[in-house]
Amino acid sequence: MELKNLILSFFLLFLLVGISSTTAASTGKIKVRRPCKRLMFYFHDIIYNGKNSKNATSAIVGAPAWGNRTIMAGQSHFGDMVVFDDPITLDNNLHSTPVGRAQGFYLYDQKDIFTAWLGFSFVFNSTRHKGSINFAGADPLMNKTRDISVVGGTGDFFMARGIATLMTDAFEGEVYFRLRVDIKLYECC
Amino acid sequence: MELKNLILSFFLLFLLVGISSTTAASTGKIKVRRPCKRLMFYFHDIIYNGKNSKNATSAIVGAPAWGNRTIMAGQSHFGDMVVFDDPITLDNNLHSTPVGRAQGFYLYDQKDIFTAWLGFSFVFNSTRHKGSINFAGADPLMNKTRDISVVGGTGDFFMARGIATLMTDAFEGEVYFRLRVDIKLYECC
Amino acid sequence: MELKNLILSFFLLFLLVGISSTTAASTGKIKVRRPCKRLMFYFHDIIYNGKNSKNATSAIVGAPAWGNRTIMAGQSHFGDMVVFDDPITLDNNLHSTPVGRAQGFYLYDQKDIFTAWLGFSFVFNSTRHKGSINFAGADPLMNKTRDISVVGGTGDFFMARGIATLMTDAFEGEVYFRLRVDIKLYECC
Numbered sequence: 001m002e003l004k005n006l007i008l009s010f011f012l013l014f015l016l017v018g019i020s021s022t023t024a025a026s027t028g029k030i031k032v033r034r035p036c037k038r039l040m041f042y043f044h045d046i047i048y049n050g051k052n053s054k055n056a057t058s059a060i061v062g063a064p065a066w067g068n069r070t071i072m073a074g075q076s077h078f079g080d081m082v083v084f085d086d087p088i089t090l091d092n093n094l095h096s097t098p099v100g101r102a103q104g105f106y107l108y109d110q111k112d113i114f115t116a117w118l119g120f121s122f123v124f125n126s127t128r129h130k131g132s133i134n135f136a137g138a139d140p141l142m143n144k145t146r147d148i149s150v151v152g153g154t155g156d157f158f159m160a161r162g163i164a165t166l167m168t169d170a171f172e173g174e175v176y177f178r179l180r181v182d183i184k185l186y187e188c189c
Numbered sequence: 190m191e192l193k194n195l196i197l198s199f200f201l202l203f204l205l206v207g208i209s210s211t212t213a214a215s216t217g218k219i220k221v222r223r224p225c226k227r228l229m230f231y232f233h234d235i236i237y238n239g240k241n242s243k244n245a246t247s248a249i250v251g252a253p254a255w256g257n258r259t260i261m262a263g264q265s266h267f268g269d270m271v272v273f274d275d276p277i278t279l280d281n282n283l284h285s286t287p288v289g290r291a292q293g294f295y296l297y298d299q300k301d302i303f304t305a306w307l308g309f310s311f312v313f314n315s316t317r318h319k320g321s322i323n324f325a326g327a328d329p330l331m332n333k334t335r336d337i338s339v340v341g342g343t344g345d346f347f348m349a350r351g352i353a354t355l356m357t358d359a360f361e362g363e364v365y366f367r368l369r370v371d372i373k374l375y376e377c378c
Numbered sequence: 379m380e381l382k383n384l385i386l387s388f389f390l391l392f393l394l395v396g397i398s399s400t401t402a403a404s405t406g407k408i409k410v411r412r413p414c415k416r417l418m419f420y421f422h423d424i425i426y427n428g429k430n431s432k433n434a435t436s437a438i439v440g441a442p443a444w445g446n447r448t449i450m451a452g453q454s455h456f457g458d459m460v461v462f463d464d465p466i467t468l469d470n471n472l473h474s475t476p477v478g479r480a481q482g483f484y485l486y487d488q489k490d491i492f493t494a495w496l497g498f499s500f501v502f503n504s505t506r507h508k509g510s511i512n513f514a515g516a517d518p519l520m521n522k523t524r525d526i527s528v529v530g531g532t533g534d535f536f537m538a539r540g541i542a543t544l545m546t547d548a549f550e551g552e553v554y555f556r557l558r559v560d561i562k563l564y565e566c567c
Binding site: 048050059060061062068069070081083084085101103104105119120121123131132134136151152153154155158159189 | 411439440441442443456457458459485486487488489493495497514515516518525526527528529539540541564565
């Protein structure tokens with residue numbers, strides 16, 4: 001009788017471990033859709049227009065034949081390429097203490113509507129965050145929200161992958177804009 | 190006798206589950222090489238040459254000191270940077286109804302042979318596909334086929350990763366080319 | 379007595395397999411921090427300055443309004459965009475036989491300090507390595523070492539992801555620099 005019980009309890013334990021290990025294995029394969037990390041930031045872009053060299057955080061560095069480097073080109077700025085080093089803040093105030101820098105480039109790439117393509121990084125070097133998040137993707141900026149890819153990360157964001165949802169939070173003439181960035185990482189380490 | 194049999198069957202069952210759980214675990218690690226999604230498209234690029242502003246889908250926006258923005262530079266176009274918004278079609282006909290837009294940039298980066306580097310997205314917004322696929326990589330375009338990376342995706346292509354095999358399907362002077370893109374995703378969601 | 383021993387050994391075996399299968403399962407989920415592949419290279423960049431067209435491996439193709447394409451711009455070269463096709467070597471000697479080419483672009487994107495953003499590929503076509511590794515990320519080049527992302531790969535580096543640690547190995551005026559690249563892949567196939 002004792003032996004039977006022992007065997008029975010073995011059997012139950014066995015099943016349990018079997019099930020749990022299978023579950024663990026499959027979570028390694030099928031990615032869960034809930035972000036493992038979520039971060040919200042704003043960044044602020046002030047384009048150089050020939051007069052604002054002190055405040056400007058970005059500058060046109062490439063333009064089509066019909067454009068120049070102090071005025072955004074016609075045809076929805078098609079072909080304008082901009083390099084930027086923008087402050088990142090936790091709220092939507094340009095004058096808040098920056099928590100990092102958004103650095104890289106964007107280019108306008110549609111003639112009939114404002115649409116951009118972005119390649120840039122969020123660079124952090126504070127007690128809160130150390131490391132970088134790398135982004136790439138299309139930004140059809142007339143849409144209320146649009147998604148780009150998190151293609152990698154370093155430091156605190158080692159091997160990160162995910163999605164960043166962009167929202168234009170402010171747009172003032174052709175000089176200043178502010179983007180809200182809702183970062184959802186689905187691969188964290 | 191009964192007990193021995195019970196123990197033996199336990200043992201066999203045990204081995205079986207052990208093996209299967211190990212297999213499940215390793216498939217979470219070693220990616221299977223068969224694509225989870227495969228898509229084939231064409232895209233069409235008509236470069237602005239100073240005269241074709243109506244039809245052009247791309248424009249030179251950066252060039253080396255010896256180049257300009259209406260004629261491709263000497264030395265295999267080294268340094269020419271082009272922004273594009275090209276129609277994507279299902280077949281190789283420029284006049285087929287586009288199913289999306291290929292948007293981003295390419296640059297020529299070798300002096301002795303035609304070679305490019307690409308950063309762009311396929312942007313879809315139809316009943317068939319909604320979302321974007323983001324690409325980056327070297328395009329040694331004199332090779333019959335060449336592979337670039339799918340570095341991410343959004344919408345229907347959420348978290349996609351994989352390879353895109355490019356093939357030049359047509360090349361007419363220095364104004365028009367057509368690429369066939371065979372997209373093989375190895376990570377889908 | 380024999381039976382008890384048998385059961386005990388069962389139990390021990392059971393625990394062992396349980397533990398090992400759990401470990402296998404979790405490596406599928408939690409990435410191990412040891413690289414699955416590690417590679418070390420150097421690459422060499424000689425910027426075109428109007429006089430060195432024979433030796434130059436890179437050229438300024440975009441610049442801010444205050445810059446030009448033969449002299450690096452003021453304000454820490456902010457806005458200068460450079461296209462390159464640099465030889466990759468195994469040691470730090472510019473004249474060693476190249477094992478591949480580093481091709482793509484970098485841009486300077488900070489006004490008060492030298493900082494760059496990189497998008498490029500290592501392209502290999504030898505018996506040793508065939509395929510490409512694609513990189514993107516911020517390069518705060520005044521730091522002794524800095525990490526960028528490996529966002530993908532093709533051929534021998536199919537589906538690769540990881541980190542590349544850059545170190546400036548030499549910097550001569552504004553014409554030549556040499557980077558050491560320590561590539562650590564955490565996803566290999």
